[in-house]
Amino acid sequence: MLREGTVNLEEVYGVNDLNWDRPRNPAFLDRLQLIRQLNQEPKTNRPTYYIMFHPQSGQCVHIGKTNIVLANCKTASYWDQHQDGGTIKVAGSPQCLGVAGDGNAARVSDDCSSNGSKWKYVSSSGLHLGAQDGEGKYLCLERNASDSTLSDQEMSLCWRQSC
Numbered sequence: 001m002l003r004e005g006t007v008n009l010e011e012v013y014g015v016n017d018l019n020w021d022r023p024r025n026p027a028f029l030d031r032l033q034l035i036r037q038l039n040q041e042p043k044t045n046r047p048t049y050y051i052m053f054h055p056q057s058g059q060c061v062h063i064g065k066t067n068i069v070l071a072n073c074k075t076a077s078y079w080d081q082h083q084d085g086g087t088i089k090v091a092g093s094p095q096c097l098g099v100a101g102d103g104n105a106a107r108v109s110d111d112c113s114s115n116g117s118k119w120k121y122v123s124s125s126g127l128h129l130g131a132q133d134g135e136g137k138y139l140c141l142e143r144n145a146s147d148s149t150l151s152d153q154e155m156s157l158c159w160r161q162s163c
Contacts, residue, residue: 030058031056031057031058032058033058033073033074047091049080050079050080050082051073051076052076052079052088053073054070054143056143057070057143057148058073059071059072059073059148060072060073060075060077061076061077061079062076062077063077063090063108064149067106067107067149068097068105068106068107068108068149069147069148070143070149071148077090077091078091079091079097082119082129085118085120087112087118087119088119094110094112095108095109095112096108096109096111096112097117097119098111098114098116098117099116099117099131099132099133099139100116101133101134101139102133102139105149106141115131115132115133115136116131116132116133117131118132119131120138122140129141
C-alpha cells in the first residue's frame, strides 16, 4: 500500500496492525468489552438497571467482599438511576455508594442520608461525580492501579490524574 509517497507506511494511531489482521494492542479490545456484549434484551420484562463503566480501563464497578473494585463488565454490580445531588443505590437494595474519606476505599453502606452518599456532577461534561466528606471537600472515585480497587480522592487530585 502506498501512502504519502511511502510503501507500507505504518499508521501508529490505528487500531489494527499494518496488515489489518490483528489488533495493534490486544489489551485495547478489553476496553471495548462492554459494547461487545448484549447489554439489554429487546423483549425483557425485567426492570432497567445501570452499571458504572470506567472508560480508561474498560472495566465496570463491582461490589467485592470487602471493597469496591473494577472488574469484568459481565460481573458488574447493578445500580438504580442516579439523580444529580442524590444517592447511587445498589439495585434492589437499601444500600448506597459513599465516600469514606480522602485516600480511603469507597464503600457501600446503609447510610444514605449523609453528604458522603449524595453524588453531584462535578464537571461540565457530566461524567465526573463527587460526594462531600465530613470536611465539605468533594471527593471522587479514583482507581488504585495496583489492585483495581476504587478509593476516594480529593477532587483536585482526581482532575490531575484524569479521574
